[in-house]
Amino acid sequence: MLVPFPQWEDALAQEAGKRLAPLNRFPRMMQEYAVGRLRQAEAKRIERLQSINTKAEAEAYVEEIRGKIQLSFGTFPEKTPLKPRTTRVIERDTYTIENVIFESRPGFLVTANLYLPKERADLTYPLPGVIGTCGHSSNGKAAEPYQAFAQGLARQGYVVLIYDPIGQGERLQYPDANLKSTVGVGVREHLYAGNQQFLIGEFFGAWRAWDGIRA
16 A cells, blocks of 8 residues: 555555554663763853853953963974975966965975965955865865865855865875875775874864964
């Protein structure tokens, strides 16, 4: 018998004489625990924010949070020379794109695109700047969404620097002879590098954050 969707489940349940059991029969203990901890933290945060009444208290709160963020990442290295160089310039109608390489750490290369609006009568330097990073695109900064936002801002007079994350785009860390990743682009490279760094007391997230800071 053909039963119109969405009544099919009820019809099958009636034929079986009971309702269907949920398909997801796996325990949810860990998820419920994590959600509970998250809700506790959020309630504590809201309570703290509601207790702030003065500028001094607000500034103290900001400094406290900054300290906790820094603690999460650990100690950053000293700022060494970036040694930036431009490998190519692409001309567009109202902006140019410079293909740039710089060193966020000595010898550790970061590939980036620098979008520069062309000088117009309504532009005066210095100009507002935006740093762009990427999500999980295999091709990094070349992915359409990142190209679109960078181009859009450049047309409005912003300088935009968008860089490849480690393990994406032009920054594969484990390439083979054909420049293909031997472990998998993106998250797999992230995990591979992160596991190696964990063994020596480093944190992969701090390396990614430092790329952004140096950008």
